Amino acid sequence: MAYKATIAEENKEIANRYKHMLQDTYLTLSKEDKVLIRKAFDLALDAHKDQRRKSGEPYIFHPIAVAKIVANQIGLGAPSIAAALLHDVVEDTDYTFTDIEQLFGKTIAKIVNGLTKISRLKKEQNASIQAENFRKMLLTLNDDVRVILIKIADRLHNMQTLDSMRADKQVKIASETLYIYAPLAHRLGLYNIKTELENLGIKFTEPEVFNDIQNKVTESEEEQEIYIKKFSSVIKDSLDKHGFKYEIRGRSKSIYSIRKKMQIQGISFEEVYDKFAIRIIFKSLQKNEKFDAWKIYSIVTDHFTPNPNRLRDWITQPKSTGYESLHITVMGPKGKWVEVQVRSERMNEIAEKGYAAHFKYKQGKQKESGLDNWLNKLRESLENPDLNAVDFVEQFKMNLYAEEIYIFTPNGDIKSLPKGATAIDFAFAIHTEIGMRCRAAKVNNKLVQLSTVLKSGDQVEIITSKNQKPKLAWLDIVKTARAKSRIKSILKEEQKIIADEGKEVLSRKLRHIKIKFNDRTINELVNFLGLKTSFDLFYRIGNGSIDNQQLKKFANQKSNAFVHFIKTKIKRSTINHEEVQNEVINNFDMLVFGKNEEKLVYSLSKCCNPIPGDQVFGFVGVNDGIKVHKHNCPNALSLQSQYSYRIISAKWIDSSQQGFKASLSVKGIDNMGLANEVTRVISSDLNVNIQSINISGNEGFFNGEISVGVKNNKQLVHLIQKLKKIEGLEKVERIIN
Numbered sequence: 178m179a180y181k182a183t184i185a186e187e188n189k190e191i192a193n194r195y196k197h198m199l200q201d202t203y204l205t206l207s208k209e210d211k212v213l214i215r216k217a218f219d220l221a222l223d224a225h226k227d228q229r230r231k232s233g234e235p236y237i238f239h240p241i242a243v244a245k246i247v248a249n250q251i252g253l254g255a256p257s258i259a260a261a262l263l264h265d266v267v268e269d270t271d272y273t274f275t276d277i278e279q280l281f282g283k284t285i286a287k288i289v290n291g292l293t294k295i296s297r298l299k300k301e302q303n304a305s306i307q308a309e310n311f312r313k314m315l316l317t318l319n320d321d322v323r324v325i326l327i328k329i330a331d332r333l334h335n336m337q338t339l340d341s342m343r344a345d346k347q348v349k350i351a352s353e354t355l356y357i358y359a360p361l362a363h364r365l366g367l368y369n370i371k372t373e374l375e376n377l378g379i380k381f382t383e384p385e386v387f388n389d390i391q392n393k394v395t396e397s398e399e400e401q402e403i404y405i406k407k408f409s410s411v412i413k414d415s416l417d418k419h420g421f422k423y424e425i426r427g428r429s430k431s432i433y434s435i436r437k438k439m440q441i442q443g444i445s446f447e448e449v450y451d452k453f454a455i456r457i458i459f460k461s462l463q464k465n466e467k468f469d470a471w472k473i474y475s476i477v478t479d480h481f482t483p484n485p486n487r488l489r490d491w492i493t494q495p496k497s498t499g500y501e502s503l504h505i506t507v508m509g510p511k512g513k514w515v516e517v518q519v520r521s522e523r524m525n526e527i528a529e530k531g532y533a534a535h536f537k538y539k540q541g542k543q544k545e546s547g548l549d550n551w552l553n554k555l556r557e558s559l560e561n562p563d564l565n566a567v568d569f570v571e572q573f574k575m576n577l578y579a580e581e582i583y584i585f586t587p588n589g590d591i592k593s594l595p596k597g598a599t600a601i602d603f604a605f606a607i608h609t610e611i612g613m614r615c616r617a618a619k620v621n622n623k624l625v626q627l628s629t630v631l632k633s634g635d636q637v638e639i640i641t642s643k644n645q646k647p648k649l650a651w652l653d654i655v656k657t658a659r660a661k662s663r664i665k666s667i668l669k670e671e672q673k674i675i676a677d678e679g680k681e682v683l684s685r686k687l688r689h690i691k692i693k694f695n696d697r698t699i700n701e702l703v704n705f706l707g708l709k710t711s712f713d714l715f716y717r718i719g720n721g722s723i724d725n726q727q728l729k730k731f732a733n734q735k736s737n738a739f740v741h742f743i744k745t746k747i748k749r750s751t752i753n754h755e756e757v758q759n760e761v762i763n764n765f766d767m768l769v770f771g772k773n774e775e776k777l778v779y780s781l782s783k784c785c786n787p788i789p790g791d792q793v794f795g796f797v798g799v800n801d802g803i804k805v806h807k808h809n810c811p812n813a814l815s816l817q818s819q820y821s822y823r824i825i826s827a828k829w830i831d832s833s834q835q836g837f838k839a840s841l842s843v844k845g846i847d848n849m850g851l852a853n854e855v856t857r858v859i860s861s862d863l864n865v866n867i868q869s870i871n872i873s874g875n876e877g878f879f880n881g882e883i884s885v886g887v888k889n890n891k892q893l894v895h896l897i898q899k900l901k902k903i904e905g906l907e908k909v910e911r912i913i914n
Contacts, residue, residue: 202258210254222237335350354377366496379433412477425456427456430451451515456525481508484507501527597630600627605660615627680719768805777803780804791829805827843872
């Protein structure tokens, strides 16, 4: 239906909407706050006076609606409300940032600037470009956290008015909303906004499914009301008897959540048993909230049998978003399991508005600054320097939705980590230096491996060593973005040191075989060895992956004039010093299988044609051995669901960085302190990891076996030579299995 209204009607509606924008916060705003908001509104009204939305409505309706969400649903203060009113002014009108700064000060101008930057990122459709745009948007957190909160409010109103857009635009914007904005709202504790974004997202991406579920939810509302009344009547007398002031409400599961449950469990709407929950919201002084919540729990479970496996206590240990509530699942009337949520009025407000509700009754700077503490953890998620933007967004989303566990330090402090986190994640959560030097861990006083997955309630002590360094394999073990980014940064620096040493070694070796060390030679050598960059070459020379024989072969090839002519036709760009520093070794040239990363015989499947570097898995055929498929192969779902017992994990690795296990046999005269000297040489002098050691003595002589992890044969030979120099060691040799 086309929009129609006279100028007088529009002016009346604008004034009415402005009044409703502040209805929930008007009494808490100071006189200065009200003057600031009115000033922002007047400027926005003037700036947008000639603009219309796609629906035909005055454009000013949009900033008023966004400011209303910011004020009433998120609970931010006057600077944020003013910035929300001004958020499109610089992008769409003749006003500049200088104008905004002069009229409203640096803080509001900075927020408006951040929001304008985000708006300008929306031009491209390509997935990787979009991912990069999202990353840039998230990085505005480092400027001011309120930028993201106002952007979520802006997105919510755009979704609420999406009907006036073209169908293709609706699908694009709704998909984008489900992809990043709903997870972000979830992580910020904005559960009401998150639910509405998800429901609106599915409304435009799967309209038939949305309408079908919505109709069924509407049909069952009357039945739910009757059920809630029956449940309430059972416990009402007991709650009244104990003097509680409370309200019992029903909360329907969102359409999006119902749809997700139907998909994951493969069930119909009728088979989703927890389509709604019962919420008991009680009045209490903050100091008595915990006691009162457990008292209500006792009353509920006196009348209804609880499911002990479904108790969730987020009052004793709130979520990092600030969410506090006690969740109980009980056998309710008619033999139905029903979730009961027990929370105070304060807890309920935080659950609905997010952590910002804590600052509702504070004024000005005190109110706004509290948000910085709230989002410190979110900032950590942005520290991953990975250049692949799509992976960045996927990993960020994983961190947003991750279920939390709570781990105790030896002193009794608590750290929250995502479910599935390991002892290494915990070490980096304490301090980067502890993460870098962690060698082992004690979980509940028991020595465990660093790859041990932690459980909520574990008490963890990290054992460090000054000689320990992060390993490439750690990247497959850790779960948190913080640990991943720190490990990558440290490994990159270590690679740079090895590459610098390799460059010096290569210069000497080339002089020895009478070849000039220059850019042309380096490029030819990179091509000859099938590498990607000069950094690859220097790094592999430095760690011993490229030996003298390969360099001699290169020299022989170079002496052939024709081959030399062909080779020099393949030009490679020389990488400058700064680029070398940022280069990441990524030469996937070996496929390994299973947890032990074994080398097995395989063939590449023709249905998806995987190439080195792809995410892959192995499928063990009856007659044709292991076939390697990409994770997103058209046949992957079918193979994994029907023949899961024949699936074997697989991944591409860089053979130059892959360590291998070697066993050494040692024999000699049993001197005092000999074992200590052996372990010192291996661990301290050579930084080689000892995997196992077994030494036994008899009548002054000893025999032993040592298993070590080395990077290549050159390092192993060097180790054997060093051990032979230890006084008392008569024989050191490698055991060939």
